[in-house]
Amino acid sequence: MSDAPQPAPAPQKKSAGRDLGAAIGVGVGLGAVIVAALFIVKAVFVGVIAVAVVVGLWELTRRLRERKEIRVPLVPLAVGGAAMVVAGYARGPEGAWTAMALTALAVLVWRMTEPPEGYLKDVTAGVFAAFYVPFLATFVAMMLTADDGPRRVLTFLLLTVVSDTGAYAVGWRFGSHKLAPRISPGKTREGLIGAVAFAMATGALCMQFLIDGGTWWQGLLLGLAVAASATLGDLGESMIKRDLGIKDMGTLLPGHGGIMDRLDSLLPTAPVVWLLLVLFVGSG
Structure with a gap:
């Protein structure tokens, strides 16, 4: 029997856990339909x-x-x-x-x-x-x-999507400390930091350039609030799915699961954004 050293196993690549191509295609298609309906x-x-x-x-x-x-x-x-x-x-x-x-x-x-x-x-x-x-x-x-209603809704959608994307990207690349392992093992503290940073930067831009009467510092606060509410919404949906013993609520959207799997962070974020925009710039 040979005593030659065995080659070390190749490191496993991190996986997104879903069909990324389908997820991107469906996401882009939904986004186009939503934006078209919003501004028409x-x-x-x-x-x-x-x-x-x-x-x-x-x-x-x-x-x-x-x-x-x-x-x-x-x-x-x-x-x-x-x-x-x-x-x-x-x-x-x-x-x-x-x-x-x-x-x-x-x-x-x-x-x-x-x-x-x-x-x-x-x-x-x-x-x-x-x-x-x-x-x-x-x-x-x-x-x-509101008079600038479509832009308010666009700001809400952008901030929520950017928060989720920032959490995923930073958590996937740098995540090592679990945020809530018993609820959602994939979420990390590093991912939360990414969500906050991405959302605050996007919020500053949106409030400055999209919202009538808005200023960049209000956008920083808005982005921080969205990162918190989107994360809590995602964790809340994860709690429901864990209690039910399922991974996804449905199969309607390839690469995403069901409609509820896309609404998890949007639903609790909607009242937060509505309230802060009313406080910052009025009901319009």
């Missing part, structure tokens, strides 16, 4: 939000039924969710809260048509779903009502 007719973009909400609710309720046997009534959620987005656009926060309350009531009543076993957990999950998906999405529609 505001009402069309409101429709895009409503469709995303309905599909997201379908994915979430389907997973709850499959994995936890929680029977959330989809019909009142979908109708109420779409109405919530329209009400937020047409009547502002008052309309959004009214539609949210009516949707919750509809969920409670609709579920009464089935046997009482599991009623409490079903309606609790239904009210949670109504708040988590359509109600948070209404803040995007409310951003759109």
